[in-house]
Amino acid sequence: METITINPSPSETKENTPPPETVRAPVKQSLHYRLVITLYRVFAITVLYLVLAGILAYAWVMGFYAVNSSWAAPVILSAADEKSLDFRDKLVISQQTIEDLKVDTSKLQSGVAEMKKHRGALLELEPELGAAIVRERTHNRSTGPELAKLDQQKQADNAKTQKVMAQLKEVEASINKDLSAGLITKGDAATQIAALNTAEGAYTDSRIAEILLTDSVLDKTTTGTNSLDVLEKQAELRSEVAQLDVAINVAEKQLHEETRQIDRLRQAIMTAKQSPYYLNASGERTLYFAFVPYDNQANALVGAAIYDCYLNMIACRKAGTVKQIFTAEEQAVHPIFKTQIRGFLIQMNLDHADSAKSKTVFLGRKPVLF
Amino acid sequence: MAPVLLWLILVLCLLISVVKYLMGIILKFSFPSTKARRDYMYEPSVSVLMPCYNEGKTVYETIESISKSNYPNEKFEVIAQDDCSADDSYEWMLKAQRDFTNIRIRTGRNEVNSGKARSVCNALQHSTAEIIISIDSDCIFHPDAIRELTACFAEPRMGSVGGRVGVRNPNDSVITAIQTIIYYSAFELYKIPENWTRSVCCISGCLFAIRRNLLLEIEPAIRRRNWFGIPVNQGEDRFLTHQTLLRGYGTYINNDALCWTTVPNTLSVLFKQQLRWRRSIVRDFFFTLRTLPQHVWKLHPNTVLTLVLVPLGAIVGFLVVVTALSLDPLAWAGPVPLIAALGIGAILTWVIEKYSAKEAIAHPLAFAAYVGWSLVSSLFLTPLALCTMDSADWGTRTIEQQEVPVGNNHN
Numbered sequence: 144m145e146t147i148t149i150n151p152s153p154s155e156t157k158e159n160t161p162p163p164e165t166v167r168a169p170v171k172q173s174l175h176y177r178l179v180i181t182l183y184r185v186f187a188i189t190v191l192y193l194v195l196a197g198i199l200a201y202a203w204v205m206g207f208y209a210v211n212s213s214w215a216a217p218v219i220l221s222a223a224d225e226k227s228l229d230f231r232d233k234l235v236i237s238q239q240t241i242e243d244l245k246v247d248t249s250k251l252q253s254g255v256a257e258m259k260k261h262r263g264a265l266l267e268l269e270p271e272l273g274a275a276i277v278r279e280r281t282h283n284r285s286t287g288p289e290l291a292k293l294d295q296q297k298q299a300d301n302a303k304t305q306k307v308m309a310q311l312k313e314v315e316a317s318i319n320k321d322l323s324a325g326l327i328t329k330g331d332a333a334t335q336i337a338a339l340n341t342a343e344g345a346y347t348d349s350r351i352a353e354i355l356l357t358d359s360v361l362d363k364t365t366t367g368t369n370s371l372d373v374l375e376k377q378a379e380l381r382s383e384v385a386q387l388d389v390a391i392n393v394a395e396k397q398l399h400e401e402t403r404q405i406d407r408l409r410q411a412i413m414t415a416k417q418s419p420y421y422l423n424a425s426g427e428r429t430l431y432f433a434f435v436p437y438d439n440q441a442n443a444l445v446g447a448a449i450y451d452c453y454l455n456m457i458a459c460r461k462a463g464t465v466k467q468i469f470t471a472e473e474q475a476v477h478p479i480f481k482t483q484i485r486g487f488l489i490q491m492n493l494d495h496a497d498s499a500k501s502k503t504v505f506l507g508r509k510p511v512l513f
Numbered sequence: 514m515a516p517v518l519l520w521l522i523l524v525l526c527l528l529i530s531v532v533k534y535l536m537g538i539i540l541k542f543s544f545p546s547t548k549a550r551r552d553y554m555y556e557p558s559v560s561v562l563m564p565c566y567n568e569g570k571t572v573y574e575t576i577e578s579i580s581k582s583n584y585p586n587e588k589f590e591v592i593a594q595d596d597c598s599a600d601d602s603y604e605w606m607l608k609a610q611r612d613f614t615n616i617r618i619r620t621g622r623n624e625v626n627s628g629k630a631r632s633v634c635n636a637l638q639h640s641t642a643e644i645i646i647s648i649d650s651d652c653i654f655h656p657d658a659i660r661e662l663t664a665c666f667a668e669p670r671m672g673s674v675g676g677r678v679g680v681r682n683p684n685d686s687v688i689t690a691i692q693t694i695i696y697y698s699a700f701e702l703y704k705i706p707e708n709w710t711r712s713v714c715c716i717s718g719c720l721f722a723i724r725r726n727l728l729l730e731i732e733p734a735i736r737r738r739n740w741f742g743i744p745v746n747q748g749e750d751r752f753l754t755h756q757t758l759l760r761g762y763g764t765y766i767n768n769d770a771l772c773w774t775t776v777p778n779t780l781s782v783l784f785k786q787q788l789r790w791r792r793s794i795v796r797d798f799f800f801t802l803r804t805l806p807q808h809v810w811k812l813h814p815n816t817v818l819t820l821v822l823v824p825l826g827a828i829v830g831f832l833v834v835v836t837a838l839s840l841d842p843l844a845w846a847g848p849v850p851l852i853a854a855l856g857i858g859a860i861l862t863w864v865i866e867k868y869s870a871k872e873a874i875a876h877p878l879a880f881a882a883y884v885g886w887s888l889v890s891s892l893f894l895t896p897l898a899l900c901t902m903d904s905a906d907w908g909t910r911t912i913e914q915q916e917v918p919v920g921n922n923h924n
Contacts, residue, residue: 176742180903183741187900194896205842481841 208479212438214503220423227424251398262387287363294356431499434475436486442507450505451498459509462498466490526826537702547709552667559589560640564632565650566596572650576609584659590617594636597626628746649719652772661770662722672762673723675716676770685778690879692776694861711763712816718750720772731756748793791898798824830891850884
């Protein structure tokens with residue numbers, strides 16, 4: 144097939160030698176080769192067009208999702224969804240906490256009432272105790288000096304009696320002598336001795352009375368232990384009132400705080416009940432949600448139409464409407480670019496349950512007009 | 514199971530590449546046996562075969578650079594073979610023949626457009642030299658290139674020797690800067706372990722020296738190369754290297770034998786060139802698989818692994834990139850590939866500036882664009898190469914309207 148023309152260098156005149164012929168393939172083999180080549184070319188063209196179509200489709204999808212922001216990604220939350228279960232657990236714990244707090248509050252309220260009542264009783268007792276002390280002191284001031292005089296007189300009387308009592312020994316001896324001498328009878332002697340014993344007993348009683356009187360004078364004219372006991376009790380009473388004041392104050396504060404905590408928890412539960420995860424966990428019906436990126440916030444309106452499209456962008460049909468918008472921030476992975484994005488969830492009213500399984504749906508309008 | 518296998522192959526490919534680059538650094542500085550024994554007293558006769566197609570004036574400059582070689586003029590000749598160029602390449606050949614009379618220059622022209630490989634074979638018919646050097650007609654050669662190549666044939670089992678290809682236009686564009694770094698690292702690092710075992714898997718066709726008897730032995734196979742009846746005219750350098758190895762000869766790249774090529778400076782030309790190369794790699798891979806037992810028996814394990822795993826890595830790389838793009842479309846846009854490319858680019862730019870100032874790159878950050886190119890390369894080149902195995906043109910030099918056979922109606 145190929146021939147060569149060699150132009151010799153100026154110094155050369157050498158003739159060209161023809162190259163060996165390329166070996167031709169036999170006819171049968173040639174037909175076989177042609178068939179293989181034809182099939183290969185058909186295959187290759189098909190593959191290349193498929194690759195080209197794939198590349199164009201890929202580029203189109205990438206470009207579309209880079210520009211379009213009206214999409215939302217349906218989310219199917221199962222009853223066993225980890226977040227829902229976690230949410231439910233937390234809700235139950237919160238409700239349990241509220242119940243515990245209520246019991247605690249009730250106890251505290253009873254305690255405070257009891258303490259206030261006790262405090263009132265103590266406060267009523269204190270003036271009575273003060274008045275009794277004053278009364279007693281006034282009485283002592285008047286009777287004390289009089290008793291002191293009587294005590295002195297009693298002491299003088301006893302001193303005189305004591306001298307008389309010294310002579311009684313002699314009288315007893317003379318009685319015994321008279322008895323021995325037979326001057327008197329035994330009966331007379333016994334009567335006389337009994338009279339002497341009576342006199343001695345009277346003297347002893349008089350001494351006791353003197354001592355008691357002295358004690359009494361001491362009580363009335365000086366501050367004794369009894370008075371101190373009374374004063375101590377008065378101080379204790381006051382201290383108890385002060386302690387009750389502190390306890391009441393603490394209990395009231397605690398009560399206030401617990402009441403506020405109950406309010407906060409109630410508020411949190413109210414908010415939580417608006418969460419998709421709570422709705423999902425507590426609802427018996429299947430609920431449909433979708434993640435909406437912040438870029439699409441403007442289209443996420445209650446009642447806005449939801450479109451579900453083939454190939455995630457064309458031949459769209461109305462699949463339902465937006466039922467509820469949850470304002471809490473959510474993070475999700477972009478369905479196409481796989482990057483982390485921020486947004487929120489919406490609840491959807493879907494006419495076609497299959498739309499919940501689509502990769503994306505569109506809010507408000509169809510993305511490419513059809 | 515299949516994904517695991519894919520990842521395993523890819524990891525193996527990357528591992529082999531990294532190991533080869535690291536070994537390249539170690540061997541380059543630590544193992545004298547990495548370098549072939551060179552005998553500059555050995556001066557065999559040399560024929561420089563220069564197939565040409567649509568190169569224009571460049572062909573004149575190429576012959577001019579060859580004519581300035583530090584090699585005894587009487588011991589070498591240039592045989593320029595035009596493959597029916599549509600431009601004035603042949604006129605420039607004739608002009609070079611007239612102007613550089615210090616050396617013997619023969620010019621020839623194929624009767625019909627036959628492709629590079631057959632043009633080399635046609636030119637070979639007119640050569641009687643002991644060593645044949647095949648060159649690209651768009652390269653400029655260092656005066657010592659021929660001497661450096663022939664000196665390596667002092668080793669008796671050395672079959673083919675290649676030269677180091679430098680980039681003439683490193684700062685034309687981002688694309689040329691990237692190629693400069695890749696060329697440099699390939700020759701100065703990646704191929705060093707292959708040099709060590711004298712089993713370079715692909716000697717560049719820009720500067721390819723081979724023993725005449727060996728080439729004559731391989732020539733019929735070159736002429737017979739076809740793909741279901743369609744002549745295969747591309748990747749003759751890879752084919753020759755492969756055949757050299759299979760015949761029990763050594764292959765080696767002498768980085769002191771320098772030539773300079775103008776690399777593509779636009780994406781479309783680069784794509785065409787890379788597609789042509791990828792096609793050669795795939796074709797070579799099929800050949801390797803077909804004759805695997807022969808390879809395992811005859812070749813160094815490093816060579817077998819390179820011949821099998823590198824093209825396999827290209828195919829697996831395609832699957833991995835497709836999978837990655839469908840699972841995570843922006844994964845490739847992450848900072849890690851960019852930082853890695855910038856790091857490698859910065860280091861190699863510094864090395865090139867220090868050791869090969871002629872190829873110094875003005876904008877080292879350009880290598881970051883390699884991330885994008887590697888994606889294009891992985892994604893498109895392999896499937897396109899697999900689907901265009903019936904292509905038989907000159908690749909980057911093809912001008913569409915000249916693809917039909919051209920007669921010898923030129924001067």
